[in-house]
Amino acid sequence: MTVPEIPASDVPTDGYLLDVREQDEWVAGHAPEAVHIPMTQIQGRVEEVPGDRTVYVVCRVGGRSLQVAAWLNQLGREAVNVDGGMQSWAGASRPMVSETGHPPFVA
Template sequence: MQIPTVAISGVPDPLPEGLHVLDVREQVEWDHGHIDTAIHIPLMELPDRLDEVPDGQTLVVCKVGGRSAQATGWLAAQGRAAVNLDGGMLDWEAAGRPMVSETDHPPQVV
């Protein structure tokens, strides 16, 4: 199965209304830096928390694109419209896209 994938250059800035972002990284990664509007569901919890993913187009992110590719494939198999961000949050950060942090430090990808 082909995983729908987009590079950071293909992601509109700012993100369009109606595009949901799903971050499948672990809690510590999320805490250090994430996309402000993202929904956080770690990859291993996704099957049990599918009902928390809104209907509609979803951009799936992780650190580099591996876990998010797995999540995107699984979501597609569930009939969801999902696309993987190739390069993940590392490319998001490198492109200077905005992030927020749940720590007392500036946002960063860990």
């Protein structure tokens, strides 16, 4: 199954962005409106992911998010991988925030 991909620069500002990175990566820097469910928790928390809209899945560089997007699509969800992950997100100057009080960065 081919997973649809989208450049970070093209993710809609009102899109549902699912960040599947680990907690320390999330704390260092993430998109302001993203929802955080680590890849290791997605199977147990899949009911939190909307089934009625496109889900844009992001990780650090695109590997974990590709796996999660493929899995969500197999479940009948509409999931799109964010190509290049948060590194591309930052490279495209998309907004980021941190949970540390320090400037956000991609960990």
